[in-house]
Amino acid sequence: MTRTVYQDTRSGTRWTFTQWAVLVICAANVLWAIAGFVAEPSFEIGHHAPTAKVLGMDFNGWHALAGIAMFAPGLLLCRRNSWSVLYLLAASFGGIVPGVWALASPQVMWVLHMPDHVTDAAIHFAIAAIMLAIAVVQIRRDGGWANTMSDLRQPPE
Structure with a gap:
């Protein structure tokens, strides 16, 4: 017996592939940022600021804060397909x-x-890709940009 990958929400709509992906990506990256903050909570700046490597990434308090600021909103925006894609x-x-800046300079x-x-x-670059x-993939699955953005015209849940 196969199970669908979509789950019904309170409004009766089904979550798309992208909504689940955003939830997983954002949860994983928020946890990664928290681990980075725990490993090196320093908010020092400059060339001698301490860092700690967590799963290959250099972290300090600033990098952890930036990661949380970037990925925490996705935990709310995954509620709608259009919000997830945007x-x-x-x-x-x-x-x-x-990433481009990091290629050019260590600071x-x-x-x-x-x-x-x-x-x-x-x-x-890998995470962005x-x-x-x-x-x-979601835009193609929905049949184009207009279809992906169609739930923007619906009232909030």
Whole structure:
């Protein structure tokens, strides 16, 4: 017996692939950021600011705070398909920009000191690519951008 991957919500709608993906990605990244903060809670700035490597990424208090600020909203935005897709597009851009900066300098945004900045950039790009791919898959599954955004015209749940 097979089970559907969608779950009925209170309003009777079914969650899409993207909504589940956003929930999982955001929960995992918020937990990762919390682990990074626990590993190195320092909010020091500059070239000698301490960092701790957590699952390959250099973390300190600033990087952990940025991760929570970026991924915590997704835990609420996963409630609608359109919000999920828009979130993925915005968050992927939010991951690419510091990734590009990290390739050029170990001190991103003049605050985040990343000794292993090339690896950090690669992780940022990988997460952004996954988020973009999920958004594109959902848009194609829905039959186009207009269909994906159709629930924006509905009243909130």
